[in-house]
Amino acid sequence: MTQMEVYRPTCLDDALQYMWHCSQAQGNAARPIAGGTDLMVAARHAAEDAGQPAIWRVVDISGLPEISGICVDGDEVCIGAATTHTEIEESAVILATAPFLAEAVATIGSRQIRNRATIGGNVMNASPAADSLPPLVALSAMATLASVRGRRRLSVSELVTGPYRTAAAPDELLLDVRFRALEPGARSAFIKVGRRRALAISRLAAAVAALFDSDARIPDIRISAGAAFPMPCRIDQAEQVLLGSVYSAELAEQAGREAARAMVSATGVRWSREYKEPVLAAIITRAIRQCAAKEGLDVWPE
């Protein structure tokens, strides 16, 4: 078993000091832990794979008030990195400003996992199947990283640089993710395709937010997917199909096809393409149609 040297900081500055200190020792950066639902599993795998005991430095950020909770900060909604999925799922603020984010995190793991696991962990673990990423990217969410060297903001899509890779330096800690609320009246939907109905990792996911005007025209549309692209992104080619157009189910289908085409050109032909290509098209279409159904412009399920 991987052994852990756990540091429990008294405040955020203390945590950042410790992370800076650790980052100076070559190859022994501190790993932040909050819910531990990814880190503890990784520790178990690391011990198995390495075949010899390792010592991990772990900094426990779970109790830090500076990075917990959800608030409205000016024109931004701010979710502290140590906020649990359950808190997000049940937050009146999130349900009002980005309901598909609440829907997305509600599909993660099980109730027990969601009670512990945090959005910071979900983002920083940077799994291609992370369920918070598609809605966050669709919201053009920003992330705040901090270290003793200072703070910086970058978009979540810049933060996640690849599967299980982020732009964070070894001494940097994610403080929060922030986004502008969806326009009042905007509709959103999240669809997850997993192998079972709970405790399932996304095989694919779709996140869509759309604003419809009184003529059923679409002045704003955001489309993103999970477990589809090497890096989380908005799917511009799909959005362009709908942006400014009058809604129709046919356009929703066309947007789905464009999304699938974009995925294939981004990832190349992989073993899973045969499944993922039609299914991504279907769930993007379905998520758009669900948004339209909420607006009364379509019916779903048919």
Place this chain on the structure above:
Amino acid sequence: MALVLAESREAAQAAARAVQVEYEELPSVFDPEEAIRPEAPQLHDEYPGNIAGHHVVRKGDVERGFAQADVILERDYTTQLIEHAYIEPEAAAAVPGPGGGVTVYGSIQNPFSCRRAVAGVLGLPLARVRIVQSHMGGSFGGKDEVMSAMCARAALGAQLTGRPVKIVNTREESLAESYKRHPYKMHYKIGVRRDGRITAMEIRMLADAGGYASQSLFVTWRSTVQATGPYVVENVKTDVYAAFTNNTYTGAMRGFGSPQAIFANESLMDEVALELGMDPVQLRMVNGFEGGSVTATGHKLDEHTVSLKEVVRKATEAAGWEEKRARLPVENQGRAIKRGIGMACSFRGCALGAEGVDAAAAIVSVQTDGSVLVFSGLAENGQGLKTIFSQIAATELGVTLDRVVFMETDTSTVPDSGPTVASRSTIMGGSAVRIAAQKARDALFEGAAAKLGVGPEELATASNEIYVASDPARRMSFDDAVKIAWDEGRLMAQFGWYGAPHVGWDERTGQGKAYFTYVYACQVAQVAVDTQTGQVVVERVTAAHDVGRAINPETVEGQIYGGVAMSTGYGLLEEVELNEGVTRTRNFDEYLIPTAMDVPEVVPIIVENADPYGPYGAKTIGEPTCELGAAAIANAIFHAAGTRVRALPMDMERVLLGRTLRPMRGRRGSEAR
């Protein structure tokens, strides 16, 4: 390769890392079809051609049968390697003694099999090896040989050091080492007349035995008996092979060779019905067993109530079969998510049958204060055996259940009763408990009768009282009867021994009375298939099971719920992936079993037709519940979406594309940075 004993887990792991093993790589084979080709590497000298076992059925003349057919179908079905997924991984603790021997405690399904293994490894007589079963979380057939091996290792350590030795597997170790359910490749050829009557079946099955024989010979034998399903077929030619490969060995798992065969033969029946334009239920009614029918293996079913058609009728009626078969396809039009219902039915031989000696022992010991101890040679594996056996003892003695204490199974206390397998506990062990309790009761009646001035045969007992059956006012308390018996020096601890009625089997023709009785079941699954993603939700399973007599209806229903849950996993989700024999599926993040969200609503229907051989007419329920669900789900998927899936698991890719996609898997889904 090596066994490391240490004071701590860390020290043991460090020592294990220091062990260096030099392997000479031998030729290997991982596909059972390749394994039985002449050029394949020969894995065991004593099994030429890598054939671990071959069973046949030869009945009638299949060529003549196919000549009489209006329609002939040939289909291939395959099933996958799956894991029992018991809640607690294997664990054993061995302590030296008594008397120069060794005692082993553990999560052991079959204490007597385990004792033979430990005694063999240590070179001790059986009397010096004591196996005590610890409380079990789950086994499902999975804690037999793997526990024998673990107990033998722990016992060897205890013998070498003179100190206690404990071994506990992690889940990863358990998944890697423990045996699994056999994957099967099955080819069926069936001939039917226009009216639905089956004229012939020709069947070839090939099971992957993995590296060691384990239970393969017996697992494939049950497949052989049940290969044609519960149908009258005059002309049958069946060949069932088990082949050695270098894969993880396969052995007993709840169902024991039937889930594979039933997935094939009940999928096939629906394919035949489609071909004939006949309702699947009607096709089964045309061919299904009834009283006096003769099985494919030549057994005339005239000693028990053959309730196949009764269970089919009850399950399909309760599931709203006719109405839904008609309505759902109409509702599905234009929808991405389509619903359907499908059914499967089965017959299953109870207990070991012609596999081997089938007898069980119990001791019922009335204590001097009127409390009761029950010892059984068959072991509680989570199936509710303690409850059933205690109930039987209490019923026969006429005492309330709170007086009965069931003792953990201990090989030094009760006679070898064979393994706790084959859903044989209630029918075999229950009969033994009943006989022991009746003998103990008779001892009490002897003393009480004299006191009450009647003959012992005139007495009855209930609610902690003994009374004259024809005049219940003349009575005494159970406790007073115990005092009398004790004062008179009567033996109040009694043995019960129950041997199965005669069965027989001719290996050359596959004909004989394979089992002394059978149970019948029908399950109807209702599913919703997302035709754009391939996701399947099993919404409801209606399960009618003839159990002979339900001694405890709640535990019967519990078995049905659990069996349906397991068959949902078998049907849709589960698969252990091997890469050249190395287990890639290492824990429950990758080995997916149904969660509470995936288990359907289960509607259990208990059907009772008392059997002449079981206690109070009781038969069997453990395994029948999990052997037909996958076929019912497959048939429901076809009804919903028009997609026939002939391979398990029916995962999203198979349902959407008709075949599975195999990655060379990269990193694990939950891996962190």
